[in-house]
Amino acid sequence: MSSLRILVPVKRVIDYAVKPRVNSSQTAIQTAGVKHSMNPFDELSIEESVRIREKKRYVHGVDEIVAWTCGPTKSLDVLRTAMAMGADRGVHVEVQEGQEVEPLGIAKLLKQVVDRENINLILLGKQSIDSDASQTGPMLAGLLGWSQATQASKITFEADGKGVLVEKEVDGGTETVRGTLPMIVTTDLRLNEPRYASLPNIMKAKKKKVEKLAVGETGVELSGRLKMKKVVEPPPRQGGGKVEDVDGMIAKLKELGAI
């Protein structure tokens, strides 16, 4: 068996703490001038990959950690962050600002990378916090015909170098499955606590290699299947005001028919 070659796809999204605003033409979310950062679930993927290497959790070691992203020029930032956290190099498939590639397209692009880079473990976030689709990981697993484990809260490698035990968050608790390499795992929030990139590592990351590709160079045909017809703000909730005490609360809840 060979060592691990880990692929970690990352996505640049509007920062999780920012409240998104719908643009005036109701066609999309305003992104210009809004703080962006790495999708939080992708930080967990990078962290886990680096820990697998640092803690020597896999018997044959880790050969390489490749961070990958598809997005506009600015997405280079999240690749740099991934490399500052410990990824060895980056691959950037560049698309135009504002072009959103659907999960199926991303999965197809990733399949090409996997084939080319001889990858045997892919760690993805369970969802991106902008489109909230939760699709890319299982789609890629389907295209590759690989084992998959979604919403991982713990990843353990068996001594034989093949078996991978993954504890998954499921409705009502957790479930453990045993997959075999090559494998796809999507990360849940409980998996780990991502590190902050230190300044020296941020400086070092600037020297790490990033391969830039245009979609045309990947040989993947991207055809959008979903047309965004409209984006609107959800109907606002009216805070019903406050009550003075517990009796007031009970009375109001009764009035509203909630108890």
Add this chain to the structure above:
Amino acid sequence: MISRSGTSVVRHVRTQLRIKSGSSASQPALARLLSSLAVLEQKGGKLNNGSLGAVTAAKKLGGSVTAFVAGGNIIEVAEAASKVSGIEKVVSVDNAAYEKQLPENYAPLLVENIKKGGYTHIIMGHTAFGKSLMPRVAALLDVQQISDITGIENEHTFVRPIYAGNAIATVESSDNIKIITIRGTAFAPAEAEGGSASIEDGSDPKADSTTEWVSENLAKSDRPDLATAGKIVSGGRGLKSKEEFDGIMLPLADALGAAVGASRAAVDSGYADNSLQVGQTGKVVAPQLYLCAGISGAIQHLAGMKDSKVIAAINKDADAPIFQVADVGLVGDLFDKVPELTEKLGKQ
């Protein structure tokens, strides 16, 4: 300007004409062409009634509704499904290999039955299993899935929340087969009684799974299930410890007959089990009453509960964002107010 409004008038007239000429003839034909497959979940020979929201969504689309079930000793589940109101046919596959709902063999199984049945819409809950299975199925069929929908405009057009529910997107799919997961709180489960569907064996490709199920660790509770509960009490970081969480929130839940939820902060701090997390990355709930204490109301948490009928909040910070969405807000120390509330509710 003139020419633009001119075209829109023409388009408008055309639409009107199409509706007029087509309303009697083409609508039923359309309904005949449309056929949905609702993928139902089961566990240990019991149909998961929560998964019947898929049937409701399928009924909304119009056209025929077929249900799909698979697992070991599936006959009881298939019979239960056949009684569900609105289902014409149940396709069941009896094979213990599907019992643990592993996407590696369940996806090829579903794909084969989708191809055989010629369904136009495949619908399933946006549950842990739905999230792991349906994208795999979609990729095998070369389809872009539509996740977690909350509304159906027509057979091609669906409504779904994005950005943690801070925006609502309407999307139109150009795929021939629509692979859809639904938000459970937006589609109430179909009636479990009143139907009389035929049961038919599906085809079984007997694909191998490259993963195997090892074990599970499910939180046991006598309280109502969080995802479907009519009332939920939920605690946050303000509870300060697991002991306080259990000592303060659980009696309140019992006084109300409510399920227990928690914020991510409470879960991360170990006050409550992961499976109780409400929010963008946890469960999305929409009960009649969501009563929370010690929760500030971060957007990720609001994403999971802001469609609740009535929101009540107890928090000592009068400026907490939760009060902007709460129908009933009480500013005060939860360590005083919640026990008082529990006691007074208990007396009623």
